[in-house]
Amino acid sequence: MRRLLLAGLVALTVLPAAAFAATAAPASAAAPPDLETIMASPDWIGHPVEAPYWSVDGRSLYYALKHDGDSVRDLYRVSAAGGAATKLAPAAMAQAEGPAVYDRGHAHAAFILHGDVFLVDLASGRRVQVTRSPQPESSPQFSADGRTLQFRDGNDWYGYDLASGVAAPAAILKFADDPQAQRPDALERQQLETFSTLREIKADRDAHRAQQQALDAADASRAPRPFWLGDKVKAIDTELSPDGRWMLVVTEPAHHDDGKAPDVIHYVTDSGYTEVQKARDYVGRNDPAPQSLLLLDLSAHKVWPLATDNLPGIRDDPLKTIRAQTVAALQKAGHDDEAKALKAPAVRPVTIAGDGSGGGIAWSDDGNQAAVQLRAIDNKDRWIASVDFAKHALVPQDRLHDDAWINWSFNDFGWLKDGRTLWYLSEASGWSRLYAKPLDGKAKALTDNTRYEVSQPTLSPDGHWFYLLANKVAPYSYDVYRVPSSGGSLTRITQYEGVDGYTLSPDGSQLAVLHSAPYLLSQLAVQDAAGGAPRELTDTMKSVFTARHWIQPRFVEVPSSHGAGVVYAKYYGPAGETDAAASRPAVLFVHGAGYLQDVSRQATYYVHEQLFNNLLVQQGYVVLDMDYRGSAGYGRDWRDAIYRNMGHPELEDLLDGKAWLVKHHGVDPKRVGIYGGSYGGFMTEMALLRAPGQFAAGAALRPPADWATYNHEYTSNILNDPQLDPEAYKASSPIEYAANLQDPLLIEHGLIDDNVMASDSIRLYQRFVELHKQNFWISLYPLERHDFKHADDWYDEYRRIDELFDTCVKRRGE
Structure with a gap:
């Protein structure tokens, strides 16, 4: 999957896949949680x-x-x-x-x-x-x-x-020129004209070729003739029609420059020698390769390119205003060559191959129709087009435009059983909805336009129903619903409020459902596809964990003072607490990935952090975990709010969360800490550097400190290219605010992180040194990548955070 989303922090329910080395035996069920137990292997x-x-x-x-x-x-x-x-x-x-x-x-x-x-x-x-x-x-x-x-x-x-x-x-498929189809040049023609023996040899060769072609055409038992597609392109994807007549081939330039990649240095190795690994390139150092589409008629043995220049809006420049401002600034500074490089293309390049970010090909069951989903490389448009096989052309069916960026989620599409009607998800209304569109008709919404999102649509085997996941009851509550494929009422099928996924039985009569809860990892159940009581099939939790008393998060709504409505959050506090005035310390946990939903009734990706939040409450803190703007689950506008301005709306929400804790839970405003990893680490740095004095201390784990050194797929969506939109990067990068540091900051980073490079944290650390700042520390872990795997490192990481909060938050002023 090309889109990394800040280190794969998109999984809502699955623990890190790699093993953790257990370093401590779990304590007895009656004992309160301790740090070594919490940070041990989650086994x-x-x-x-x-x-x-x-x-x-x-x-x-x-x-x-x-x-x-x-x-x-x-x-x-x-x-x-x-x-x-x-x-x-x-x-x-x-x-x-x-x-x-x-x-x-x-x-x-x-x-x-x-x-x-x-x-x-x-x-x-x-x-x-x-x-x-x-x-x-x-x-x-x-x-x-x-x-x-x-x-x-x-x-x-x-x-x-x-x-x-x-x-x-x-x-x-042969990605080379057909050696038999090349026309003779002047010298070859002269040779043939001069020597009769060469003419005889050529005639014999041509006769053999003609016979071979005739046999190939007449005898279906023979291997097909190759398609010679030239050496200028390479295949990225191929899709065969169910009737075996057609093939669609997605290509890109064969020699596209992927840009210079930074090095990741391994200091602790099996060999004992320092080793170097290439990582991904930086955003804007080279845009993704443009893709094209070929239509192959396997029966007639013919090839046609499918042009994209008829897609609506493909010749527009959605970045026209930003482009003009940047070009003017470059020209004023005398950088004419850089200004010329920012010229808008006449036809915007696209990507086609599906990779989780939109794109792909879908055939109707009978193979008579194909649909292609395309995405502009500038991230502003998504198109769905059908293929006219007679005219060898794409026929636009739907255009989704977003002035910010097209979501990499909610791009599912396909065909109804009639083979003439497309279905697809779209955020056109502001929320992911399911649509159906006949090839020669208008699109119809199959789900209503209330404020909820639908995902994972599945058409039943008989074609009568769509099953899907929706958070209709509340943004944090996910269940399976179904709706007639012709449209109608949405019916709730499951009652878990924490469904992670599902799959229909082969005959469509039953649902296998994965469900979870804050302290329950994904479990499997089966129920009737029309609803009813489920049969639980698994219990893979261990009694030493389930016997403990864990603090159930309270789902709360924090009012926004910036016109955003409410911000949903999980609150961890002591049982039976009252709203009586107190002077409690508090901690804000900030989830990663940016576009991720942690405030849900599903199991959290952040298992270690959830248990650490329990430990903090045991020590006298209260904890708030917010789905700040940019988080998933709340519609397009919530996601788009951070466009060209990362770290700003989110900080407003976090400060509103702090104010809510002070007002409703007796929190001392001078004793509030903040921590998080990846995007959460970025937000911790932005909180301390853009709102100095608001937080007593912060711990930033594996944080991006300069978005210009992050990957292209994620960053260019939100901030455009750094050459085109440098102001967005300047406004959004913590390193630009380093001079504001005044509160204690602990930075922790894996040295072999190949997602957010350790150089991000080291460069920020150097800026603090040069600025003569105090009370900042860095802890580096030689054998950790972005997603920590080893219990010793987990323990050391959170021991330092615990000590930071104890000294600088809980005991502040003593």
């Missing part, structure tokens, strides 16, 4: 159920569960009717199944297991292994007529004929 808590999927017959479910002590996952199988789950031994794995796809007549199923393709006859149960190869196959799908099983190996597609058992390439 003592339990493990979330991961990646559930239905068996081919729909009677059982498979899921993965992590080992204690390492990152290995075991595969389990459990009956959908209930009962004990079985961990599959290596021998049993040979008879396991993967997530299945089915033909239109539901006569056959196919799945991928250990990278190979398997076929199952549903009537007899007969199972056939289609491939056995060292490279992994993927994307199985059945042809529209059910006679062929299609699958891919990288960007190469194959078809397995069910009747004959023969597998053959659907197309052979």
